[in-house]
Amino acid sequence: MQLFAWLVTYALLSCSVKADLLDATLAYHQGDYNKAQQQFYELAQLGNVDAIYNIGVMYLHGQGREKNPAKAYAWFNLAADFGLEEARDTARLIAKQSEQQHQALEDAYAALLTNISYEKYDQELRPELTAEPVHEQSVYRSYTVEPTYPEHAYNNGLEGWVWLEFDIDKNGAVGDITLVDSYPKNTFDKPLINAVKRWQYKAPSEIEHAYYNRSLLYHFTTFKGEQYQQSFQRQQKSYQSEISELIDAAEQGNALVQYYIANWLSSDKYNASKLLKYHWQKDTASSELLLTSARNGYANSQYRIGANLLRGDYGRVDRQKGLNWVLLAAQNGFANAQYRLGRELLNKQYVDYAPNKARKWLIAAAAQGHFRAKRDLAALLFELNEPVADIQQALDDALKLDKSHPQLLLLQAKLQQQQKQIEQAKFSAQAALNEARDRNWSTQAISAFLTLLN
Incomplete structure (x- = not known):
């Protein structure tokens, strides 16, 4: 408690x-x-x-x-x-x-x-909150490692959640992971990231391309046995004033409180959610509060609503509404939304494909330290045939955060090849191959490039 x-x-x-x-x-x-x-x-x-x-x-x-x-x-x-x-x-x-x-x-x-x-x-903008989710089963998790509950958190009765986004490569391995948000800070982040790194995904047939921005909101809750139920009833009254403070803050328009309560209400296993659901009893209470927070200008909530619409959480995939919400969050300076918008605008299967607009948003997210934005910005500049100096600067900026990243080393090799530095290109590509194997990532693109060099 x-x-x-x-x-x-x-x-x-x-x-x-x-x-x-x-x-x-x-x-x-x-x-x-x-x-x-x-x-x-x-x-x-x-x-x-x-x-x-x-x-x-x-x-x-x-x-x-x-x-x-x-x-x-x-x-x-x-x-x-x-x-x-x-x-x-x-x-x-x-x-x-x-x-x-x-x-x-x-x-x-x-x-x-x-x-x-x-x-x-x-x-x-309006999502249909009462509709049943419709998710495309393009890939599914085939191997899961449960995160370890931190001992100090368990002993102190701490519960919380972690919001991650990550990529899935052609091998079905989890690639780069971004921590979007968590509560409490720096408590459950590492245990979940360490577990998710080992997850594996499969598709009904061969995975044809990488998947970006897989979203996960993971809840850490303690076991609620008979002894807990008895103590919960006893302690409920002592927390009545805190409950009232939260309810008042949410109903008075505190967007951050609305966002946190929406997260707690998305699971019924929390101490907090059990208390809060005495007031918010509807099945859609979590979604409604998240939307209220989004309409109240909170970027995290706006981005979550947008991502949910893009995923089909509200009855169908609604790309236009989803992008509208993501744009609002991006304009509010939320780096994860800026990156997501950049990635979406690079998807050639849609009419809104716009690489120059995508570059703008990737630059904005990269400026805030978003690693995947730095990674993809360097790749985009290479694809657009920008000056080598600009590509190298973006690449070096990304390598500062992960000096042995396979995709970045492969890009370095391609730059070296363009400059007729064949031996250096082979060295960089081989380093990329070795690192990809160590991470259990797909080596297909790297192997093809090495074959081209040899």
Whole structure:
């Protein structure tokens, strides 16, 4: 149960990079109306109904700007379109009391709909949370190693989760792994990464190409035996205030708290989830809170929603909506989203293939230290026949993080071949081959290149 108190403290003291509904509301109550409206407007574009309603309130009362019943009418109607029916009653009351002609009110509403509307949100962003997942079974895990539960965490009753993304090569081996997020930090990360490195995947037929961005949210939970059930009932009351703090923070618009609770609710085996599910009882509570956090501007949640849409978690694979959410997270500076967007734009089977745009996002992610972005940026520059100096700089930058990486050594060999440095190319390619064998990675491309050299 110690973990739950830690969760409360961490989540309430942490803050997200982008302003959320709570930040905007605090600015509003402090009288900083310009800041509040700007933040409300950014959230309104994501379909945040509370932000939409609050803009209507500000126009109605002239807070930070002149009173404007027509614009208030428009924003309240928009809030009703997003499901807040009480806002429609307010709009009707404005129409009844307003001295303006009804057509002027409707014109203001129509003008607003050209920028923000539920129809646009429905077409471009809204996931169908109640739909059953539909996943393409292109590859499946054929060999699993369970991670070791850290002794200090187990002894102290700590539970948590780790979010990884990784590649699968043509051998079915797990390639490069990226730690996206985890809680608590630096507790379960290494045990899971060490285990996942040993996993193997297969396909119904031969794996024809590498798979990128396989996503995994792994939950570390302690065994819940009879003794635990008895102590859980006794300790539940002592954590009531912490539960209330979390619930209040989430409902007041703290996007980070919403994100953490969504993660806890995605499993029913946590101490935290058992307590929180007294309040959030719906089967879709985890997905709904994740979407709320995403509409509240939190990049991690936006990226997760986008990745889920690309994977088919909400009834079908929806590439356009998925990319829209990933783009929002990338624009918010989330390196994993920037990398994912770059990779997606390099997929030649789609009409949105755009290598130059992909390069932009890979550069952005690489600048934040994202290894797979550094790796793929060097490969892309080589493919685009960029100047050797630029390719070498990108390659050296990636090699600083993994000096014996097989793909990077192969790229080094190809550069050396271009410069007629055949012996150096053979040496680099052989080193790549040896390292690929050590890692149990596919050697097909390296062997083919060595054959070409010899």
